[in-house]
């Protein structure tokens with residue numbers, strides 16, 4: 164019989180700091196919806212109180228109770244250098260001294276655009292925005308506006324931000340117009356969104372047969388990062404390139420997660436598939452809010468003010484985020500060897516989960532690609548028990564089986580070994596309800 168899980172993470176008593184985390188969370192719930200500004204932060208999936216982040220440093224984050232955790236969330240894939248890198252702070256501080264927001268072009272925008280264009284050879288022009296969601300919205304509008312076509316194809320279980328027409332639900336069946344996954348999105352708003360199974364070439368071909376010349380774009384996460392980690396199918400991505408070319412539809416790679424994650428550049432260039440538009444975000448802002456979409460000049464120049472595809476923003480290209488991005492990309496470029504190292508680290512963690520799960524007769528499927536990994540238990544409650552023990556051991560994995568885990572350049576071998584040890588302990592103890600080891 165399964166024993167009930169009894170403990171939470173360690174509660175460190177430090178004078179008046181006792182349980183500040185819990186108190187703050189209570190207060191957060193008074194003023195913020197569910198105490199958070201983005202749903203996953205509630206830790207609802209794993210059924211324990213969330214960590215509130217007081218600060219981050221390198222591979223670690225610190226809560227308000229004095230606990231620290233090796234962080235595999237990294238702001239959901241943002242902090243590629245780890246937290247609070249000194250050089251990024253220094254350059255960002257210098258920028259701060261010159262003012263925050265001008266509504267005018269600033270030298271740092273040109274510099275960041277240049278660095279990104281040099282790193283991703285097929286980019287000729289970029290537009291910066293403030294989030295991945297905005298990047299995707301801009302890219303889709305550009306595709307629709309360029310060719311005066313309406314329909315877009317996306318794939319089941321992908322996530323491209325929260326624009327209404329991208330919250331279309333997945334499901335079986337070919338080319339059926341889907342219901343939204345969120346209330347507040349009229350069916351009319353998603354009637355041009357076609358959701359297909361990733362990898363289903365036959366369905367793709369049939370949809371193009373039927374709607375071919377009204378399809379503005381196919382949007383895809385080339386490596387899935389929002390339904391756990393989904394390994395790329397290079398053949399399918401090549402098929403997407405061929406079929407979109409044939410029908411003169413655009414291919415949009417949503418590299419909000421994957422841009423600068425596996426190499427200094429895009430995932431696209433590593434497989435030799437050139438999308439028409441690439442969406443970027445997360446890493447390129449060095450921890451500050453950013454998004455970007457980019458492609459060949461003839462296409463990008465269809466954006467206002469040169470073209471009639473409207474897109475604008477008060478904050479886009481602000482000097483502070485541009486400097487944080489520049490400092491980050493410079494450090495990534497100079498430290499490119501670390502990409503291999505963190506892929507190895509990711510493989511070590513994946514293997515340690517695999518081994519310990521097998522040793523304890525637990526069914527856990529692990530997905531790992533480069534420095535991304537995710538895991539799924541056959542029973543959600545097992546994942547929850549596992550998760551709580553890990554947290555009590557100072558390891559912060561994504562609080563859902565559907566989110567990816569990330570490794571940064573700041574993670575050390577000692578971090579990975581500690582994580583492998585904690586994973587082993589957690590898998591041995593998920594039925595014991597113990598967190599005292």
Ligand SMILES: Cc1ncc(COP(=O)(O)O)c(C=O)c1O
Nearest residue numbers: 294295296322323324417419420
């Ligand atoms: C692949 C992908 N596209 C778009 C987005 C949306 O980015 P943002 O949350 O910055 O709006 C995300 C967010 O996680 C993402 O993973």
